[in-house]
Amino acid sequence: MTHSSTNAGSLAGVRILDMATVLAAPSGATMCADHGADVVKLELPDGNDALRHMQPIKNGSPLWWKVANRGKRGITLDVRKPQGRELLLAMLAQFDVLVENFRTGSLDRWGLDIATLHRANPRLIVVRLTGFGQTGPYSARAGFARVFEAMSGFTNLTAPVGGAPMHSNYPIGDTVAGIFCAFSIAAEMARLRADPEARGVEVDLSATEALFRILDPLPVEHEQLGLARRGEGNLATYTAPSNMYRSADGVFFSMVASSQAVWLRLCIAMDKPQLAEDPRFDSLPHRVAHVHALDAIVSGWFAEHGFARISEKLEACEIPFSKVYDIADIEADPHFQARETIIRLPDADHGSLPAPCIVPRIIGRDMPVPRTGPALGEHNAEVYGALGISADALAQLRAQGVV
Structure with missing residues (x-):
């Protein structure tokens, strides 16, 4: 050496x-x-x-x-x-x-x-x-x-x-x-x-x-809460909202609004500010507890709009999201190109x-x-x-x- x-x-x-x-x-x-x-x-x-x-x-x-x-x-x-x-x-x-x-x-x-x-x-x-x-x-x-x-x-x-x-x-x-x-x-x-x-x-x-x-949380979750985490499709059961969504024009994209600040901005992006006050969704533990009801609302809003409009709204409110890329998308993306x-x-x-x-x-x-x-x-x-x-x-x- x-x-x-x-x-x-x-x-x-x-x-x-x-x-x-x-x-x-x-x-x-x-x-x-x-x-x-x-x-x-x-x-x-x-x-x-x-x-x-x-x-x-x-x-x-x-x-x-x-x-x-x-x-x-x-x-x-x-x-x-x-x-x-x-x-x-x-x-x-x-x-x-x-x-x-x-x-x-x-x-x-x-x-x-x-x-x-x-x-x-x-x-x-x-x-x-x-x-x-x-x-x-x-x-x-x-x-x-x-x-x-x-x-x-x-x-x-x-x-x-x-x-x-x-x-x-x-x-x-x-x-x-x-x-x-x-x-x-x-x-x-x-x-x-x-x-x-x-x-x-x-x-x-x-x-x-x-x-x-x-897979850090699996053993402690099982011992302390008696839970054996299982697949829920693309839905996350540890944070909410987070899922794979589909726009009205058929584009699949992933979106995560885990933190309270991002969740509040998502409510604004969807023109649904009242959701922030809903006791089912006013904190992350409450949102996880009512994840299916929440996801029905979020996915329903996305399904009513084309991906271009969704992108515009989410970017304006600084919501983390991405279209699901294939290799052609990766090759064409200006960020990946800029970073070689x-x-x-x-x-x-x-x-x-x-x-x-x-x-x-x-x-x-x-x-x-x-x-x-x-x-x-x-x-x-x-x-x-x-x-x-x-x-x-x-x-x-x-x-x-x-x-």
């Missing part, structure tokens, strides 16, 4: 070996790469990472894989083979962090238990991201985003009234776990930077627990590809735009050459299926 430049990302000098697959753990490593970490993506020589085969794909080019693994160098290695295991252990001295998401015990079976990893590098941070963690009755189970979204209690909150819970058309559980992965890396690297004598640790990150962690929320990543196959910007922004620091994810084994010669492996030896390892 080296000290970072003030003009580089805060994780400059941190080296991460990402041997995880698909999305959750790799997305955490990608976020670190966005902020300056040198991330090497390790794949099996056959390139069977499932994300390389998920849509969107264009002419055989794995577009999702490219943008999800941006900013990384790529190597191939089969650590299940003895030569591959030895190569991995030889490399670890050059890395600060190892990220993996295999089923619990997999690395141990391959002779890469935590004691062996720390003998290779005593300061190594090993982040293990699995569906259910390293301990407990479910630790050996395979985990996928929709499974731990369901088990965490998250999906239960997305049901329409009386209907089946609904998943979103995106594995949000993976990306939430990825954020915790990036946080784990940053936190442990801060500890290592502060103490040259500090030892590496093993991070046990459960994707199910990561999702559950963001979509950046273009240099790509060898397509020239460049659009992707979300680096988050968060650091004022006064211009971060370099990362390139798309590497081709399979693209940096084998570079990475293994730094270990002193010659081109001939690398070719032999390739022929043996080790790299």
